[in-house]
């Protein structure tokens with residue numbers, strides 16, 4: 023924040039809501055605002071969303087959360103389904119598969135299933151045969167497993183772009199290649215001039231330490247850098263849902279807080295110190311084109327090294343070959359993604375009157391970000407009910423079949439509302455009228 027000079031904005035630069043950041047959290051805030059009939063601008067320094075929101079697994083892992091994360095995740099679920107239908111991107115109600123390769127992993131799943139029954143969206147325990155029916159894993163390594171039914175999967179490479187095009191058609195203005203240098207009540211200062219707005223949302227992920235350093239320091243925000251890879255894999259059958267392992271169970275709160283989790287964590291770390299040193303979350307998601315996302319390692323620092331150790335990628339490949347009934351595997355891509363990390367799972371702070379900073383400060387922003395933004399903007403800004411429902415249902419998934427493609431699901435309405443981005447006009451379609459601002 024700065025105590026800036028007097029506002030010198032033109033009518034074109036006055037909005038009800040200005041949002042900094044076009045990742046999933048910023049997009050969630052834009053959706054909350056535009057559905058309430060508010061005039062919205064989203065400002066991002068890049069030419070399209072290229073942050074954590076496109077670099078992840080696309081795994082909306084709601085059932086493994088608890089507390090506020092679970093509530094934000096449940097709220098996000100309906101919004102994701104609604105957006106998949108209206109913006110025309112691939113999403114599937116896959117649930118999540120968990121494979122247990124040892125008795126202590128199976129015992130932890132049993133404990134979780136007992137702790138929260140089916141009635142509350144619980145866990146269905148699976149026999150080894152059921153696991154191998156749902157995932158091309160080697161039968162000899164499977165001791166059991168579970169299916170968490172409410173979870174979703176999206177393709178992170180296409181979802182944010184489709185949402186941007188959809189929101190542009192709803193009237194949201196996007197100003198890309200425009201960096202925000204300061205925010206204060208009523209004003210956003212950018213490298214292309216000032217923007218006046220009643221309400222301001224800062225949704226810049228880990229870069230909150232650049233824009234609001236004192237807020238980030240107070241919350242203890244650092245960066246968490248993750249290595250990921252995409253491979254083509256010669257698998258005998260598709261992976262029916264994102265797949266978690268014991269390494270995931272000791273991370274996600276719903277499982278990690280249970281009594282048997284401590285012993286499991288100790289066993290994994292004692293047996294596989296090299297994987298523990300990577301802070302591995304061994305998990306997999308298959309994209310609609312059949313390629314497999316492998317990951318991920320975690321390295322936390324204020325500014326993590328950009329260098330990606332090859333040993334981590336070797337471990338991803340070795341572990342995948344151990345788990346899957348796979349013929350050949352060919353590496354297609356490697357990348358680093360970064361998210362904000364802090365002691366609490368979320369940063370939610372009204373840093374000045376009507377200036378709200380929002381971030382998921384652990385690696386669950388795809389799961390929770392839309393709901394976080396929906397709930398917290400309405401609460402902090404006192405926004406009333408929206409003009410359109412955000413709580414979609416299963417039947418609104420529309421474009422959610424495994425081979426649906428955004429390019430076939432949209433049709434040509436031209437809008438000039440995306441400025442400075444890779445696309446200066448957008449092809450959009452399928453806009454539900456009740457969603458119009």
Ligand SMILES: Cc1cc2nc3c(=O)[nH]c(=O)nc-3n(C[C@H](O)[C@H](O)[C@H](O)COP(=O)(O)OP(=O)(O)OC[C@H]3O[C@@H](n4cnc5c(N)ncnc54)[C@H](O)[C@@H]3O)c2cc1C
Nearest residue numbers: 043045046047067073074075078202227359386387388389
């Ligand atoms: C490898 C990896 C795997 C993950 N897997 C999952 C998963 O499977 N499920 C899950 O739920 N979560 C997952 N996550 C976490 C999730 O991706 C993030 O929590 C979420 O995408 C964060 O969204 P965001 O909008 O806050 O940030 P981002 O998507 O990073 O967007 C922030 C935006 O702010 C912009 N910005 C920053 N500073 C400025 C400025 N000064 N001016 C203008 N623009 C600015 C940036 O350019 C960027 O576009 C994963 C993350 C990573 C990295």
